[in-house]
Amino acid sequence: MITHFYDVIIQTVCRLLIPFIQVYGLYVIAHGHSSPGGGFQGGVILGASFILLCLSHDLQEMRKRLTRRTILIFCSLGVTIYAGIGFVCLLLGGNYLDYGRLHRILPVDSVAARSLGIFGIEVGVGITVMAVMVSIFLDLASEEKVREG
Amino acid sequence: MKWIALIAVCLTGGLLIYGTVDMPNWGDPTSPASLHVSPRYIEKTVEETGVPNMVTSVLADYRGYDTLGETTVIFTAGMACLLLLRRFGK
Numbered sequence: 001m002i003t004h005f006y007d008v009i010i011q012t013v014c015r016l017l018i019p020f021i022q023v024y025g026l027y028v029i030a031h032g033h034s035s036p037g038g039g040f041q042g043g044v045i046l047g048a049s050f051i052l053l054c055l056s057h058d059l060q061e062m063r064k065r066l067t068r069r070t071i072l073i074f075c076s077l078g079v080t081i082y083a084g085i086g087f088v089c090l091l092l093g094g095n096y097l098d099y100g101r102l103h104r105i106l107p108v109d110s111v112a113a114r115s116l117g118i119f120g121i122e123v124g125v126g127i128t129v130m131a132v133m134v135s136i137f138l139d140l141a142s143e144e145k146v147r148e149g
Numbered sequence: 150m151k152w153i154a155l156i157a158v159c160l161t162g163g164l165l166i167y168g169t170v171d172m173p174n175w176g177d178p179t180s181p182a183s184l185h186v187s188p189r190y191i192e193k194t195v196e197e198t199g200v201p202n203m204v205t206s207v208l209a210d211y212r213g214y215d216t217l218g219e220t221t222v223i224f225t226a227g228m229a230c231l232l233l234l235r236r237f238g239k
Binding site: 032033034035036038039040072075076078079082083086096097099111112114115117118121122124125128129131132135136139140 | 196197198199200201202204205206208209210213214216217219220221223224226227228230231234235
């Protein structure tokens with residue numbers, strides 16, 4: 001694996017840029033209610049920020065922040081959040097993914113519960129998309145040499 | 150053999166282009182797609198879901214199953230890449 005090859009300008013600029021990219025990704029996920037955006041787009045922006053970290057530094061630097069195990073857990077966590085919200089609605093007496101029923105456990109009325117349910121599944125979609133992007137990039141970039149992190 | 154294939158492609162393409170003649174115009178308000186469910190979504194989205202963005206409400210609420218399937222597809226793609234590309238047990 002190549003180390004100490006990267007330019008100090010690239011490393012510094014990316015180090016400064018990545019937090020803003022991640023905040024913007026979170027904004028796109030959270031603001032999908034009232035502007036273009038949502039889980040898929042925000043998740044891709046978040047994943048791209050981690051890929052930028054891999055490209056500007058090296059994969060070891062990435063592994064200090066997100067281990068492979070964490071990425072795998074995130075991959076399945078997002079789908080679990082999505083399906084889990086559906087099952088919670090089922091347990092509360094509604095149809096599958098009928099978010100209006102969430103008002104029985106949340107201190108809001110039915111319409112606001114529907115809005116919150118949409119936000120919850122957007123977060124799940126964002127987590128899965130982010131983790132899958134990073135996972136595929138690491139699998140392709142590491143030439144099968146990445147040890148279990 | 151090449152000529153038969155070319156004729157078959159041209160015939161199929163011609164038939165498809167002929168089929169588009171019957172399609173409704175772009176943005177036609179009287180087309181079937183604009184008459185059945187679209188007006189209901191446009192009128193009831195804010196009232197029923199409290200979400201001002203109609204795209205989000207259709208994507209995540211009215212068509213929630215579809216988005217669950219899309220998320221599962223992305224998850225499956227990631228797992229397939231992992232199984233194909235990663236070397237286990239070494």
